[in-house]
Amino acid sequence: MKRLLTALLIAPLWCVLAAMAYGLLLTRPEFWKDMSRTEMLGMSAAGGVLLGYVAMLVLGLPSYKILQRRSRHSLRAYLATWFIAGLIGWLVVFLAGWVTSGAGFALSYLGETVVKRPFVPLRFGVLWAVVGATFWAIIRPDRRQAALLPETFS
Template sequence: MTGKVTGVRHTAAALLIAPLWAPVFAAIYAAFFWAPPSFMGTVDRTSWIGLAACAGALFGYGAIVAIGLPAHKALQRLNLRSAAAYLVLWFATGIVAWLIIFVVSFARQGLTFSVSYLAETIIHRTWVPISFGILWALVGATFWAIARPDRRSLPLRPES
């Protein structure tokens, strides 16, 4: 019983700590690559970085609940408990999530525009989707390092 409680504690700690990479990335991007949107007027740089970090935290924690925890459960069901499995799946889910968010964000301008802008972004700014994949792989690796699903015993299955 204590092994299961320890596993739950490690998973809970991983859910709290691993998404912290999202506000770190958001703050770095806001400091060096993103300008504040025009509707924010003349917001100072420090406030802009803080707002980006807050948005990154919201994104990170929302994504870990909506995508990360189901990915973790799927990997456990498939008995894929290695760090490599977490890196690959979480990198892929990060890119897929970015694709969906990107298309939905521009859908009000028409699906044709949204898809063509998506293709243009992938071709000319490949670093954008790749950075989301890297961020999510980093979150997945951190989650794995804290939760350590490879150290838990597998449930016994009755012989058939």
């Protein structure tokens, strides 16, 4: 339980770092025009904290439970599952953001984004694969499973 709580607190920090990096590297939106670099970093970090920890509860914890229920304990399983969870999370947020313009527009813009700018959804998948790998490194479900197996005598 202690490792799970530690993983839930530490793994999403990659989202905070990514948000801060984007805040530094990308051009400033109009509403950030008058902010200093420090204020912009603070706002980016706050957004990363909010999105990272909400996504951890909505995507990460269920992914962990699914992997645990299916007895998948390898790093590869965590990377693949959390990558897919990141893509699904991006898809839901993307569609929710554009559906106010109409479902047809949202779906056509989704198609255009996936075809012309595949790096947009892929970076969310990669970020969540890193979060999943960090989660796995803290939890180490492969070690716990090995400790539960009976010893064989020859």
